[in-house]
Amino acid sequence: MTAGAAGATGDRVDVLVIGAGAAGAAVAWRLAAAGIGVVCLEQGDWVEPRAYPHWRDDWELHRHTDWSAEPNVRRLAQDYPVNDAASPIAPLMFNAVGGSTIHWSAHFPRFRPSDFRVKSLDGVADDWPIDYATLEPYFDLNDRMMGVAGMTGDPAYPPKSARQTPPIPLDTLGVTMARGFDRLGWHWWPSDSAILTRDYDGRRACVNCGPCDLGCPIGAKASTDVTYWPKAIAVGARLVTRARVREITLGGDGLADGAVYYDRDGRVHAQKARAVVLAGNGIGTPRLLLNSRSARFPDGLANRNGQVGRHLMFHPYAIVRGVFDRPLGGYRGPIGCSLISQEFYETDLSRGFVRGYSFQVARGLTPIASASGGSIGDRVAWGRGHRRAYDERFDRTITVAVIGEDLPEAHNRVDLDPALADGHGIPAPRVTYALSENSRRMLDHGIARAREALAAAGARAIDVNPLLRAGGWHLMGTARMGRDPATSVIDPEGRCHDVPNLYVVDGSAMVTCAGVNPTSTIQAVALYIADGMIRRRA
C-alpha cells in the first residue's frame, strides 16, 4: 500500500527515508514540508484503529502473543528475528507505520543539558557535538507535533515552553507516591507524556483505558502514524508499506544512490535517491549498513572504521514494586506514566558510580499481570491460598522503574548473525551486550532508594527485579555522532563520515543515552538533522 504524492518508486527521488517510526516520520514531514521530494519505505503496515486488541474481551491476553513488544515473541511476517542470546536485555520494537511508537508508553522527558557534555563534566564517554540549546527549538517543535501533557516549572530542567495539554491525572496511585517522595524531600514532577488529556490538533483526548503498551486505538497517544504521517503525506511525502529494504546501493561516485527492497509479494525493487536517510532504530539501522557490502565497503557501508553496530546502549531497568494495604486505581490511566523523580540524576561520585538515573512511576498491574507477577515475574501461588494472595496484590501495587544511564562501550554491539535470517533471507541482527559495573552499581543504588521511597509512601511489602530482561525499549548508539571519523559513524550534521549523502537519524545516532526515555530527544535530533539537509539544499 502506498500513500502520498504520485510517482513510481523507480523514479529518482530527492530523499529516501528508510523506516516510518519516531524519527523517520519527523524527518519525512520536515523535508516534505520544505518542498523536498520524499519516499519512505516501511517494512510494516498501517495499524487500523479497529485492529487493536482494546476492542476485544480478551485484550490483555494479546500482550504476550501477537501484540507483544518482543519481535521474537510476536513473529509477524513484517518482523525480523533478533538473536539476543548473548544479552541479558531483550530488544523490543514494532514494525509498522509509527514504528515502536505504536507500542511505547509515551513517557516523554527530554535529555538535560549535562547529558550532552558527559566527557567534559564527568570524564566518561564522549561529549555530543551538539548541545541542549541547539536542540531546544526542535524539542519545542516536536512537542507541538506530538502533543505533550505536562506542566512547566520543573526545576529539573531549564524552563520549557507551554505543554499542549494538562498533565496525565496522577490518580490515587500517583498522589500516594508523590507523598512518599515529599516525605523524603526528593524531587518529583508529573511526567511529560505524549498523551493528550484534552482534544488537540484534531486528535481525541485519552479516556484512561490503560494499556498504552498495546497501542492506542483512539489516537490520544502520540504514535507517529497519527501525528507526523498525516501531515507528511499532506505535503507530498510518499509512504510505501510492507517494503523491506535489503541493502543500500552505491553509485560509481561512492555516494548512496538508493536502496533495494522487497515488496509484500516478495518482488525486488530498486528505489533511487539523491540522499538516503536511515531511521530503522538502533538495531535495524546497523543491520542494514552491515548488510550493504560492496567492493568499496567490504565490511558494511560507512564502516571503514569498524564502528557500525558498536556502542550499543539500552537503558537498563530495575523494577521495584510496592504492595499497599488499600486500592490505588492502578489499572486505570496510561500504564507507563504518572510521575518522574530525578533526585539522583546528576553525577555524585560518593554514590559509587558516575552519571545517574530517574525513577519512572508507572501504574499498577492489570488483572492477568497481577496473577503472573508482571515485570517482577513472581506469580501468585495456586491452590487454596490463591484468592487471598491475589487480592492482596491486585490494585494495590505501585511500580517504580529505575532507568539508568548506560555508558557506550565498544564491546556492546550489533552484528549480523551467521545463521539466522528473516523471511526474505536477510541476515538477522545479533546482539552482544553485558551490563557494566557502573550500570550495576547505579541500578543497585536506585533499587535501595526506590525501596525508601515506596516505604515512605506506605508500602507494606516491596519486591524487586534487579534487571528487567524484557526491557530493551531503547536502542541507541550503534552509528553514533561525532566529529572524529575514527571513532564515530556520522558527523554533527547526521551524515556518514564515509558516505556524505547517507544520514542516520534514529537512536543509532545517540552519543550517550542519558537517564531518561529517549524518544523526545531522538525526534529533536532528527528534526535538527533534517533542517541541515534543507539548509544545504537551499
Place this chain on the structure above:
Amino acid sequence: MSAGSLAARRDLLALVLDALVPASDGFPAGSVALDHVLAMAAASADLEAALTRGLEAIDETGSGFARLDADDRERALARVEETHAALFDALVRHAYDGYYSHPEVLGRLGLEPGPVQPRGHRIETADLPDLGRVIARGPIYRPA
C-alpha cells in the same frame, strides 16, 4: 500424543483447574478458564501435547485425581510441579490467563467486564499535591 487428546480429558482438566484456583469469596472456581485452555491447546500442537502429558502425570500420582480430597489434590499437583516443572508452568500460566480474562471474574474484581475501549476508565480529577517544596529548592540540573 494425538490431537484432541486434551479435549478428551476435559473433565480431569476442569478438576485440576478448580484445584489451582478454588472457588472462594464469591469468585468462581478455576474451571471457568477451561474453554480458554482448550482453545490455546487447540491452536498449538506442542502446547496440547505438553498439557496432555501434564494431565497424565497428575493422574498417575495416586488412585485417580477425581477421587482425592482437596488436600490430596493439592499434594498431587505439588508433586507434579516438582517433577514436571515446565509442563506445570504452562498449565498454570494458561489457567490464570483464562481465569483473569473471564467476565465473571473481572466483575467480581470490581471491573467492568469486556473491552477497555471505547469505555475507558473514569478518573476523578483531583488537585495535584503541593509542588511548592519541590519548586522551592530551585534548579537541580547542572548547567552545561
